Amino acid sequence: MLFLQQLVNSLMLGSVYVTVAVAFTLTIGILNFLNFTIPTLFMLAGMVGWALSYWGIPFGLSGPLPWPLALAMGIVAAIVVSLIVERFTFRYLKTKYGDSTEHAIPLVSSLGFLLIVENLVRIGYGTEARRFEGPDANMTMDVGGILIRIPQLVSLIITILIVIGLVQMMKRSRIGRGLRAIAENPDAANILGIDTKRIVPVVFMLTGMLCGLAGALFAVNYGEVAPMMGEDIGAKAIAGMVIGGLGSIWGAVLGGLCVGLLELMTVHFFGADTVQIVVWGALLIVLIAYPKGLLGHHSIGKGKL
Amino acid sequence: MSGYLAGIIAILSINIIFAYGIFLAVASGQLNLGGVGFQAVGAYAAGLLSASLGLPVALTLLAGAVVAGLVGVALAFPILRTRGVYLVLATFAFAEVVAGIILNTDALGGAMGMSVPGYVEWQIPMIGAILVALLVFYLMATRFGLTLRAIHDDEDVSELMGVSIRNVKVAAFGLGAALAGLSGAFYAHNFGYIEAQSFNALVSIYVLLYVLLGGTQTAWGPLVGAAFFTLLPEVLREVLPALKDFFITLFGGVPDGSRPDESWRFVILGVLAVGFMAIRPEGLVTRTMVERLTFRRPSSRFKEVTE
Numbered sequence: 001m002l003f004l005q006q007l008v009n010s011l012m013l014g015s016v017y018v019t020v021a022v023a024f025t026l027t028i029g030i031l032n033f034l035n036f037t038i039p040t041l042f043m044l045a046g047m048v049g050w051a052l053s054y055w056g057i058p059f060g061l062s063g064p065l066p067w068p069l070a071l072a073m074g075i076v077a078a079i080v081v082s083l084i085v086e087r088f089t090f091r092y093l094k095t096k097y098g099d100s101t102e103h104a105i106p107l108v109s110s111l112g113f114l115l116i117v118e119n120l121v122r123i124g125y126g127t128e129a130r131r132f133e134g135p136d137a138n139m140t141m142d143v144g145g146i147l148i149r150i151p152q153l154v155s156l157i158i159t160i161l162i163v164i165g166l167v168q169m170m171k172r173s174r175i176g177r178g179l180r181a182i183a184e185n186p187d188a189a190n191i192l193g194i195d196t197k198r199i200v201p202v203v204f205m206l207t208g209m210l211c212g213l214a215g216a217l218f219a220v221n222y223g224e225v226a227p228m229m230g231e232d233i234g235a236k237a238i239a240g241m242v243i244g245g246l247g248s249i250w251g252a253v254l255g256g257l258c259v260g261l262l263e264l265m266t267v268h269f270f271g272a273d274t275v276q277i278v279v280w281g282a283l284l285i286v287l288i289a290y291p292k293g294l295l296g297h298h299s300i301g302k303g304k305l
Numbered sequence: 306m307s308g309y310l311a312g313i314i315a316i317l318s319i320n321i322i323f324a325y326g327i328f329l330a331v332a333s334g335q336l337n338l339g340g341v342g343f344q345a346v347g348a349y350a351a352g353l354l355s356a357s358l359g360l361p362v363a364l365t366l367l368a369g370a371v372v373a374g375l376v377g378v379a380l381a382f383p384i385l386r387t388r389g390v391y392l393v394l395a396t397f398a399f400a401e402v403v404a405g406i407i408l409n410t411d412a413l414g415g416a417m418g419m420s421v422p423g424y425v426e427w428q429i430p431m432i433g434a435i436l437v438a439l440l441v442f443y444l445m446a447t448r449f450g451l452t453l454r455a456i457h458d459d460e461d462v463s464e465l466m467g468v469s470i471r472n473v474k475v476a477a478f479g480l481g482a483a484l485a486g487l488s489g490a491f492y493a494h495n496f497g498y499i500e501a502q503s504f505n506a507l508v509s510i511y512v513l514l515y516v517l518l519g520g521t522q523t524a525w526g527p528l529v530g531a532a533f534f535t536l537l538p539e540v541l542r543e544v545l546p547a548l549k550d551f552f553i554t555l556f557g558g559v560p561d562g563s564r565p566d567e568s569w570r571f572v573i574l575g576v577l578a579v580g581f582m583a584i585r586p587e588g589l590v591t592r593t594m595v596e597r598l599t600f601r602r603p604s605s606r607f608k609e610v611t612e
Contacts, residue, residue, distance in 0.1 A: 111513075122568045123568050123569065235401065246391075276404065277409065281405075284398040284399060
């Protein structure tokens with residue numbers, strides 16, 4: 001029974017990682033770009049949501065906002081910042097620099113944005129962790145002796161719905177077909193009439209939305225936000241993405257859940273201190289021994305960055 | 306010499322050595338985002354040998370470099386099969402695993418950290434940095450440097466021309482790891498105390514930014530990048546309060562004399578990174594710039610592809 005409870009807990013824990021891992025895998029799969037601003041966007045949504053529900057809109061325009069509205073505005077903030085990132089990382093990437101580190105340009109810019117946003121948040125909101133007053137995170141439900149927290153269950157359901165919606169969008173809609181064409185071959189997609197300049201921001205919008213949503217769900221479930229909260233989640237989401245296979249949305253889902261399971265099992269058997277070694281060690285081993293991952297495609301991330 | 310200046314010179318020298326370590330990998334087209342892992346290996350190797358066996362500093366410095374270099378070569382063989390994003394992630398993961406192992410090993414002090422005997426003054430890191438810089442300048446002028454450049458510019462063509470890609474890459478990665486380890490050993494002996502928290506992922510990001518913003522085409526790049534970004538915070542320490550007061554007076558306020566947040570300098574580093582990648586992605590110092598400044602004619606009649 002204890003094991004079953006642990007399994008349920010890891011499923012819940014993994015659902016936070018899943019959303020962020022899907023954001024990572026989307027940018028890598030389509031644009032071949034490891035976006036380091038993703039953990040920051042996650043943190044930004046949580047922190048902005050907290051600030052709006054605690055202080056209200058700056059310059060005294062309103063009093064403290066109710067938490068759902070505040071979190072929604074936090075998600076909007078994440079999307080806006082993500083689009084700014086797109087403006088400065090991806091549009092400058094033209095193929096006029098013919099060497100092998102040319103593809104590092106967006107990666108390095110995104111590292112720059114990571115520093116900018118994270119430190120601006122520190123300056124604006126301070127460095128300590130803050131209590132987020134949302135719904136009661138401890139409402140539980142007893143299913144055959146296993147305790148399930150209702151907010152976590154709702155988060156899991158929202159996550160699953162979002163992922164299904166995303167997959168359907170990629171499969172069926174015009175934008176989704178365009179994105180998959182770009183993932184396959186950007187030049188050919190361009191020749192065949194797909195307007196790369198207009199469709200690439202969609203990826204960044206989705207990234208901002210997914211990260212913002214994950215940050216909002218995190219704030220509700222854990223009742224706490226902090227400027228450092230993105231680092232740990234980002235690390236585990238990357239691990240989940242790699243284990244599941246780069247570029248595969250269902251792979252990211254599976255990988256994120258695997259990392260949640262791996263983490264809880266490690267805590268259960270070895271203690272919390274060794275989580276870092278196990279998660280990153282698993283990532284390193286998968287990268288070296290089986291870089292395709294569980295559900296990944298062989299060609300993604302190979303030649304380019 | 307004042308303690309403040311001595312401290313700056315020591316940290317500057319350590320950063321320059323570290324930047325050259327990352328430069329050698331990046332110059333061969335491998336983005337190493339796990340530099341801090343090798344620095345930590347070097348620091349702890351030197352610290353452990355010095356604390357438990359009482360070896361002289363000269364030996365522990367050497368040991369720090371050698372151990373980190375061996376780890377680098379051992380890692381390079383499996384890791385270099387991966388390319389692009391995979392390589393970045395693998396080096397990043399390596400640094401995290403190293404930090405995790407240090408935190409969980411009692412012999413290394415765990416989270417408590419470890420004090421290192423055998424204090425070295427600022428002169429020794431400085432001499433070390435000068436020697437490392439000379440070594441890298443020499444290397445870049447040899448055939449090895451030429452193959453690095455070739456691999457960086459086009460791997461497939463270099464292989465056609467008979468360059469042994471794997472050997473050169475492993476050598477560059479391993480030598481870079483050794484230099485990063487050396488910088489860690491200097492750090493351990495200069496600060497006298499090491500803890501896992503000071504070898505975090507952000508340090509890897511900073512040093513990679515130093516190298517890329519300085520420029521990876523010539524050996525001047527890491528020198529300029531590391532020096533600029535090490536000295537920038539020190540300059541900003543004086544300039545930022547004055548700037549803040551200026552802006553407050555400009556908008557009709559009264560300066561309260563408080564110091565601005567330390568985080569601003571990282572914001573500036575980030576802005577510079579984004580700006581450089583947008584305007585001058587090949588870094589501050591380029592090959593043509595060096596040729597112009599030294600009144601040398603361009604080394605070939607053909608236009609540089611990378612410019």
